[in-house]
Amino acid sequence: MGRPAGLPIGRTTERRPTPVTSHPTVGVLALQGDVREHLAALRAAGAEAVTVRRPEELAAVDGLVIPGGESTTMSKLAVAFGLLQPLRERVRAGMPAYGSCAGMIMLADKILDGRDDQETIGGIDMTVRRNAFGRQNESFEAAVAITGVDGGPVEGVFIRAPWVESTGAGVETLATLGDGTVVAVRQGHLLATSFHPELTGDQRVHALFAEMVRGASAGSR
Numbered sequence: 001m002g003r004p005a006g007l008p009i010g011r012t013t014e015r016r017p018t019p020v021t022s023h024p025t026v027g028v029l030a031l032q033g034d035v036r037e038h039l040a041a042l043r044a045a046g047a048e049a050v051t052v053r054r055p056e057e058l059a060a061v062d063g064l065v066i067p068g069g070e071s072t073t074m075s076k077l078a079v080a081f082g083l084l085q086p087l088r089e090r091v092r093a094g095m096p097a098y099g100s101c102a103g104m105i106m107l108a109d110k111i112l113d114g115r116d117d118q119e120t121i122g123g124i125d126m127t128v129r130r131n132a133f134g135r136q137n138e139s140f141e142a143a144v145a146i147t148g149v150d151g152g153p154v155e156g157v158f159i160r161a162p163w164v165e166s167t168g169a170g171v172e173t174l175a176t177l178g179d180g181t182v183v184a185v186r187q188g189h190l191l192a193t194s195f196h197p198e199l200t201g202d203q204r205v206h207a208l209f210a211e212m213v214r215g216a217s218a219g220s221r
């Protein structure tokens, strides 16, 4: 068969095998919260980043960031958009996920001071207390040294932040404040921070997560 008329020289209509991508795609759950800042931080860390609002979009990403915002609203919207079960399934199946602040709450197996009807995706064997720092400390910054993040402490921005009240045996504590409060954890493919690294212009936490996504996609090929 000849070349179909009208196609420029050098282009063919044959199907090529799907290329093995060396750039896994990281989604940012875009129901509510500071989505743009996470997209920018992921891109600055060298990752491909897209928004996720629908189950088909979730199915197409290799990892997912769950942003800060309001976990009660995010929980309601996840149900309304038909995303809660697909999110639970993908997290259970090993998709890397990173939750910051409200995102940390979404990844917690148990929460304290949540709303009665509040759902989480779960996945990390921990109990997280919402708005834990109280009125005096609604918003503050602190230098946070994180295991696995080289080059000194990151600037932690805490905004009506949760803290980790207790963790199960499989959960690694990555960072604590001076008084021992746990503010960053990892359980295998899941990462969570009480604070917002996407607001600081420092991409090291996003680079750590992008590396987790790359590792998981390389392992699954």
Ligand SMILES: NC(=O)CC[C@H](N)C(=O)O
Pocket: 067, 068, 069, 070, 071, 072, 100, 101, 102, 103, 105, 130, 131, 159, 160, 161, 162
């Ligand atoms: N900055 C944040 O993400 C705040 C979290 C919020 N207090 C919540 O419960 O969901």
